[in-house]
Amino acid sequence: MKPARFYKSAGQSRIRCCLCHHNCLVGPNQVGFCQVRKNIDGGFYSLNYGKVIAQQIDPIEKKPLSFFMPGTKTYSLACWGCNFRCRYCQNATIAQVRSRQALIDNTPETPPAAVVQAALANDCPSISYTYTEPTVFAEFALATMALAKQAKLKNIWVSNGYLAADLLIKLEPLLDAINVDLKFFNDNSYQKFCGARLQPVLDNIIKLKQSGVHLEITTLIIPNINDSPTELKQIAHFISDRLGSNTPWHISAFYPAHLMSDFKPTPAATIFAAREIGQSCGLTKVVPGNI
Numbered sequence: 001m002k003p004a005r006f007y008k009s010a011g012q013s014r015i016r017c018c019l020c021h022h023n024c025l026v027g028p029n030q031v032g033f034c035q036v037r038k039n040i041d042g043g044f045y046s047l048n049y050g051k052v053i054a055q056q057i058d059p060i061e062k063k064p065l066s067f068f069m070p071g072t073k074t075y076s077l078a079c080w081g082c083n084f085r086c087r088y089c090q091n092a093t094i095a096q097v098r099s100r101q102a103l104i105d106n107t108p109e110t111p112p113a114a115v116v117q118a119a120l121a122n123d124c125p126s127i128s129y130t131y132t133e134p135t136v137f138a139e140f141a142l143a144t145m146a147l148a149k150q151a152k153l154k155n156i157w158v159s160n161g162y163l164a165a166d167l168l169i170k171l172e173p174l175l176d177a178i179n180v181d182l183k184f185f186n187d188n189s190y191q192k193f194c195g196a197r198l199q200p201v202l203d204n205i206i207k208l209k210q211s212g213v214h215l216e217i218t219t220l221i222i223p224n225i226n227d228s229p230t231e232l233k234q235i236a237h238f239i240s241d242r243l244g245s246n247t248p249w250h251i252s253a254f255y256p257a258h259l260m261s262d263f264k265p266t267p268a269a270t271i272f273a274a275r276e277i278g279q280s281c282g283l284t285k286v287v288p289g290n291i
């Protein structure tokens with residue numbers, strides 16, 4: 001546990017968290033929506049600082065990033081927690097941490113320098129903050145990213161794009177590439193399936209593009225939820241019109257998981273139809289995945 005950044009006092013011992021767009025108002029001895037930031041006696045703490053729950057070496061294409069340092073491997077890590085509650089979360093055991101505080105507490109703390117050393121020792125030219133949502137372990141990610149920069153390593157985020165402006169300002173100078181999920185083009189779906197909102201994600205994607213960081217977008221296509229030609233065209237047009245037609249769009253097949261284990265997987269034909277839609281909207285880099 002370490003003191004958190006990105007918050008302000010809200011009076012009566014309450015804290016307003018400014019790390020992501022939930023902007024939680026956290027009362028004394030309560031945790032935020034993500035469950036990994038806690039108000040303790042009016043101070044605010046990151047419960048998952050350095051609590052690395054997954055570390056492995058991946059091909060960079062697995063992030064997925066297809067047009068940033070292709071053919072290289074990336075040192076990938078996650079700390080516990082997430083600020084979304086995706087009903088189909090593929091990493092629920094490490095991301096959805098309600099009632100898992102004892103597991104987090106018992107996870108040894110990894111110092112940022114150890115992550116950088118591990119990346120160098122394994123000849124990885126980059127570090128990826130991935131698997132869970134790096135926003136909720138931002139203090140640890142930023143500390144590691146600063147050391148990685150000194151060691152001439154690249155920094156990559158795989159994110160749901162829900163970070164707030166204060167974090168984005170600190171992140172941009174250290175970030176080299178990011179893949180952001182654009183899960184739906186429908187605010188109701190964001191609320192229903194993830195407990196979040198669409199507009200902050202769209203705004204952040206545009207800001208990231210304007211910052212000059214390498215940006216790729218991913219949409220997990222779920223049958224009967226976001227696979228209609230209308231919604232896929234809306235996503236493809238947003239990418240093409242607002243980010244540029246050469247912005248990579250990864251279209252991934254859904255597999256049943258977590259609270260949606262009774263759903264059907266996405267047929268390959270749906271992914272190929274989505275690729276045609278993306279191309280018909282002018283996108284030049286549409287990448288099918290997970291099939």
Ligand code: SF4
Binds near residue numbers: 019031032
């Ligand atoms: S990171 Fe987001 S979800 Fe977590 S406490 Fe802060 S505002 Fe709430």
